[in-house]
Amino acid sequence: xxxxxxxxxxxxxxxxxxxxxxEGAEAPGRYAVLGLGNLIQGDEAxxxxxxxxxxxxxxxxxxxxxxxxxxxxxxxxxxxxxxxYLVGLDGFxxxxxxxxxxxxxxxxxxxxxxVLAHExxxxxxxxxxxxxxxxxxxxxxxxRRVRVVGIQPAAITLGTExxxxxxxxxxxxxxxxxxxxxxxxxxxxxxxxx
Numbered sequence: 001x002x003x004x005x006x007x008x009x010x011x012x013x014x015x016x017x018x019x020x021x022x023e024g025a026e027a028p029g030r031y032a033v034l035g036l037g038n039l040i041q042g043d044e045a046x047x048x049x050x051x052x053x054x055x056x057x058x059x060x061x062x063x064x065x066x067x068x069x070x071x072x073x074x075x076x077x078x079x080x081x082x083x084x085y086l087v088g089l090d091g092f093x094x095x096x097x098x099x100x101x102x103x104x105x106x107x108x109x110x111x112x113x114x115v116l117a118h119e120x121x122x123x124x125x126x127x128x129x130x131x132x133x134x135x136x137x138x139x140x141x142x143x144r145r146v147r148v149v150g151i152q153p154a155a156i157t158l159g160t161e162x163x164x165x166x167x168x169x170x171x172x173x174x175x176x177x178x179x180x181x182x183x184x185x186x187x188x189x190x191x192x193x194x
Contacts, residue, residue, distance in 0.1 A: 027069030028188035029090030031181055034073045034082065036096040036129055043153035043166045047095040048074045050174065063178055065185045080135055087136070091145030091184045093177045094129060097153040097166075104154030105165030107172050112137075112146035145184055149176050 033054060035047030051074045054060055061067035075082045086092060098108040112133050129148070136142040151173055154163035162170070 027066035028185060028192040029069060030071070030088060031069055031184060032071040032073055032086065032089055032092040033177060033181075034075050034086070034092055034094045036075050036077070036094060038077055040158060040160055042155045042157045042159045042161065043097050043151070043163050044156045045160060046097050046151060046153075046162065046166060046170075048076060049162060050095045050170065050177075053170070053174065060174060060178065064182050065189060069185065070181060079129075079132055082132060083135060083139075083141075086132070086143070087139070087141045089143045090188060091143050091147075091180070093180055094146070094148045094150075095173065095177065096129060096148065096150045097156075098148065098150035100152050102152040103165075104152055104163065105169040106152040107169055107176065108148075108150045108152060109176060110148040110150075112142065112148070115148050145180075147177075147180050149173055149180075 033051060035049070035051035037044045037047040039045045039048045051072050054072050058067070061070060064070065071085070073082065073085055098110065100106065100108045102108065115130060116133055116137065118130070133142065133146065151166050151169045154165045161167075
């Protein structure tokens with residue numbers, strides 16, 4: 001299967017390292033981190049920049065029981081075109097800016113139901129994320145676990161850099177994403193094992 005434009009699967013073979021006790025163990029499921037946003041609109045680039053960091057820093061995924069079971073997808077502003085990459089997942093995290101009327105740089109963590117119920121406004125491509133989740137729900141293909149982990153933006157202006165407030169919050173966002181993935185993998189591993 002070929003990657004769609006703007007979609008990147010994490011290179012295989014980088015995890016687990018040789019001699020790792022997980023080597024040879026079969027992953028209990030499929031998971032993804034989906035970054036959304038426009039790379040040339042300041043804080044709106046959050047999703048793509050987080051996916052890029054994860055691609056460039058495989059050690060960030062090394063905390064997971066099964067790092068190779070996580071697909072990294074830079075979805076840009078594609079919307080419904082991402083459905084084929086999300087069907088059949090056991091869980092995924094959407095990373096995006098979220099307008100929660102909070103201080104810039106505030107971490108915002110939502111479940112899929114909150115997004116589908118319009119409880120928070122996401123980036124300028126809000127309809128894309130909401131339509132994507134709604135289409136998966138309609139198809140009966142919405143994974144049982146979906147989180148939207150984002151940051152309250154400070155500036156959505158032409159440019160490729162995150163604002164200082166958002167940039168400072170990215171490590172906490174990555175830790176939250178890894179926390180969900182690790183918990184899901186551990187839960188699925190326990191279920192599969194016994």
